[in-house]
Amino acid sequence: MAGIKRKEAPKAVAAVGSGSEKKQKLASTGSSKKKAAPVKEPTPESSDSSEDEDELDEEEDAMSGVELEQEGGNSESDEKKIRTGQSSAEAHAAQRALAKERKAAKPNADIIGRSKKIWERLRRKSHVPTEERKALVSELFEIITGRVRDFVFKHDSVRVIQCALKYSNMQQRKQIVTELRTDMRELAESKYGKFLVAKMVVEGDAEIRNMVVPQFYGHVRRLINHPEAAWIVDDIYRQVATSSQKALMLREWYGAEYAIFGKTKASQGQIDEKVTADLKAILEENPEKRKPMMQYVQQLINQLVQKKMTGFTMLHDAMLQYFLNTTPGTPEAAEFLELLKSDLDEENGGDLLKNLAFTKNGSRVVCLALGYGTAKDRKLILRVYKDAVEMMALDANAHTVLLAAMDTVDDTKMTAKALFPELLGENIKDEAERENRLVDLISHLTARIPLLYPLAGQAKWLVSDVQKNIIAEVHSVREVTSKKNPEIRRAELISYMSPYLLPIIQTRAADLASVGFGCQYISEVLLEAQGDKKAACEAVIALTEGDVTSEGHIAQNAAGGKMLRALVSGGKFDPETKTVKLVEPRLGFGDMLFKSLKGKFVDWATSPSSFVVVQLLESEDVSDANKKVVRDELAKGKKTLEKAAKGENAPSKKAPVESDDKQNKKKKKTSEGPRGNAGAKILLEKLSK
Structure with a gap:
């Protein structure tokens, strides 16, 4: 096996003499060597011979790491090729030669071997001159054209096709995609083939992507549950698919009829650009289907959550659609909130809530959960993010969850203890290190928002329009579920933060005033802070x-x-x-x-x-x-x-030469x-x- 050094040579190595006797080589003690007594050759009915051959095959597999096909060799001829009178090195060399022969007997062995040699050369991009690379790519395409399917389902040859995609022109890429068009789902489910699908959509143009994505229509529900295919399908949904393609993929979460609809339309080339995945709009058109559709969505969501497959953007989008169409106070809404907390009791739990916070629609789900939840629910949710506050503050989506927490939790002491120690660096003993870290957060595009939000509120220069809509949605819910006056809550948060925000201006005013974000920080803190x-x-x-x-x-x-x-x-x-x-x-x-x-x-x-x-x-x-x-x-x-x-x-300044x-x-x-x-x-x- 490559990369592993054997401690000793195989012990059970048989020696075949010139006569009918089989001798066994025994380990010697001391410096003297003892001759082995002759051993009578076993009868044909005995199984010793087959056992020796089995041991030899196992040893060969361990040394070569190559899968051997049963029909590829003859046990008697194999035994003749490996004589046990040889040394350990000679025996290993014979085993490797035998493995090479068996490998050469496989279909397409020559062309696969040559293509792999080309790949070995091409992958060293900086060491290959441009002209040589063009010649190698041309030769590679002569080999694989019409045979791409023979390469893509093997772990060692699929990378050859990936290499071809990387260095080919767009016409050659389309040629490969066309050959594999009907195999996309099978490739996505393959341990190695899924990377080829990713390479196709990354290296390809819009035409190639439009050839790949529709191949998944009608199969999203099955593939999103598959351990291999789920990740590539979600990556395509998140990064590659157009808005209409996303809508068709998400609609399959609403029922089997939508899977059939998307597959049929794709086969007919009649994809409507105005197709929507808004569950509310779909239910308004078909109110009689509400119960089965909601059950269908809830079942698929629950399957993925139970399997701990909670990092999918498609899952987060489906959860938002489901949550928005539940009625507050109903069993549906209560069960959904319980689902969000389902893994909080486990050790290192909370993966669902952590993953939700870092996507656009997932963060909105968490914000609404904070709004609709009880005081206990909010406490449990904040506990999940205790050690991830700084990471959330730096993220374009997750920091909105921090804003929602500041606006909904009535117990401001709990909010302060959960959020601000990590943001303000309370646990950093070195004062200079704490100041440097705080200055970095103040100068960051998103990390400054949680720090300034209690002071500046929904200022236009601080909070985006999308965030304002989410906050407004949370505020409308807060009127029913929260008891504390918003201004009192805000004043209490500012009171906690002020002793940490003011000193940084005193010691680092020049650094802060040198950047626009720092100037905004100084203005807000001096106007709104207490003390x-x-x-x-x-x-x-x-x-x-x-x-x-x-x-x-x-x-x-x-x-x-x-x-x-x-x-x-x-x-x-x-x-x-x-x-x-x-x-x-x-x-x-x-x-x-x-x-x-x-x-x-x-x-x-x-x-x-x-x-x-x-x-x-x-x-x-x-x-x-x-x-x-x-x-x-x-x-x-x-x-x-x-x-x-x-x-x-x-x-006056010296004017530069202008056009x-x-x-x-x-x-x-x-x-x-x-x-x-x-x-x-x-x-x-x-x-x-």
């Missing part, structure tokens, strides 16, 4: 010191200027009243910033962050005395403001007039009043 914010505010104000016109200064950073403007306003804009609603207690950031900017208001007013100065004049959180000083200083620099408003004092199209566009913009500083224009208007 002493003075040190954090001073750390941010320290960033405004220095030459305003220098590169890298916060005034030259659009996100930094927007952050300062929001903090100076002292609150958030209320779209209903069209005013800024100041936070309580007052932040007072504007008056603190005034001291740092005093004497440089004109420079700030003509910078990209000119609206910070505008906000100093407009904010109700800035004292009137400080506003007067700002106005007086701006009045002295009115000429500079006028130039900035006209765009005359913009810094004719770019030059024409630039001339057009110049003819329309230079763009001035919008903030400076507003400040001039305020000074004129």
